[in-house]
Amino acid sequence: MKKIVVFSNMYPSVEHPTYGIFVKNQVELLKASGVVIDIQVIDNPKAGKVNALLKYGKWFASSLIYLVGNRKNLTLTHAHYAFPTGYISLVGKRLFKLPYVVTLHGGDIDKMPKKSPRIAKLTRTILQEASHVITVGERLKQEVVTSFGVSETNVTVMSMGVDRTVFHPLERAAIREELGLPENEPVILFIGNLIREKGVLELVQAFTALQKQLPDASLRLVGSAKSAAFVEEVKEYITTHQIEGIHFEGTKTQKELAEWLAAADVLALPSYHEGFGLVALEAMAAGAPVVASDVGGLSYLLADGAGILVPAREVESLQQGLLQALSGDGAINVAKREEIVHEHSYEMILEKLLKIYGEIERTR
Incomplete structure (x- = not known):
């Protein structure tokens, strides 16, 4: 060649x-x-x-x-x-x-x-x-x-x-301390461009409802504000409804993303459409449960219990999916998840x- x-x-x-x-x-x-x-x-x-x-x-x-x-x-x-x-x-x-x-x-x-x-x-x-x-x-x-x-x-x-030398499970307590996250706080993580099509507003709304059951939970939004107008809309919604526990963390390097994924209790990816959903695969490699929309490549990637699939744009279903993941009741088929990570x-x-x-x- x-x-x-x-x-x-x-x-x-x-x-x-x-x-x-x-x-x-x-x-x-x-x-x-x-x-x-x-x-x-x-x-x-x-x-x-x-x-x-x-x-x-x-x-x-x-x-x-x-x-x-x-x-x-x-x-x-x-x-x-x-x-x-x-x-x-x-x-x-x-x-x-x-x-x-x-x-x-x-x-x-x-x-x-x-x-x-x-x-x-x-x-x-x-x-x-x-x-x-x-x-x-x-x-x-x-x-x-x-x-x-x-x-x-x-x-x-x-x-x-997925690069398994970068994305792999880490000692959670140590990583949380490094990132300044409370050890026992349920952390919901979003990684992606902060745009409407990624389901960010629906995620904020689902998180608001989830706080009734888990008042100590936090939502960490990691990603680029590609649409300043949309980000402002989300922030206005948060202010208007007096929602606490939502943090805009900005963009991160690959190494930093791997640390955030290892520290999170669940990755949420409520996209309207998704060709594949690479961040979901990276979360799986890091050992984080994934709750995502049942669309595009995500439907195949998270099938058979490798993750939790919910209908796109449905706030209540998203809330229930997050609650299921956070409860740790065996919702994730870990063996299937590992099989998929190896395949990719x-x-x-x-x-x-x-x-x-x-x-x-x-x-x-």
Whole structure:
């Protein structure tokens, strides 16, 4: 294998260390195994039409120049997200006969094609011309096969994986002391972007109802305030209803997230939709019970008692799910949870990915 270039519209930087960290982690995993990789990525999370046009325009031009200069040294390209990122891989195939792999993360199938018929058509073309399509969840695979006409044999379900050297159980009392958390306080943890679609407001409402049974409980919200207006709405709700015990903890590094997960009594992930739900897998690896919406990849990840699934947007069901997890009454199938964590470990992910790359190289 000569060299691979990874294209991604999300990648971390010094200023934004968690932005697309899962892509960087996979790149580093591949490099450690001996694969030679270059990256052409966007590390600027700024939203807005003008920002989007500028950053995507600059990235596309840079990526095209890269392909022109390196086409003879490349085995294949690997795009994360179908559109717009996968489009540069499609261009590379048509201009230079470079095969490509595309990894789908959820929004590129659930949201992007619905923006316009042209994007939907391009997405279909990108997926159908790919040498292989990777989906982070089973539901996404079914969508790709049934709605975009991709052969089932050309699609592999493979999450971004969990690094068990980072996410694993820790001594709770010591970690809580380090984080300044009371030893006997029930801690409900949320990790993710603080946006409406993550079910944050419903979580606040469920927590409020839960306090009647567990007055000492606290809710810790960890993540980026991507929507300042929504965060203000949540804070106004908290103030208006005089809710105590809710703390906005800001963003954290991977190491810090692992500590918070090891210290928590339960991770809540009440998303409206979720391609896979990587943070739920990380919580499972850290030994934290997970209560999540029965949507997307979460429905498969937490099946058979590996976690507690509740209907999305239903506050009362969410409250009951949290109470069930906090009661510790055997609601979680620990053996099943461990089986799933092993299945999604970096070692297993690397094995699958290298097999896909190898098969493409052999058929060139």
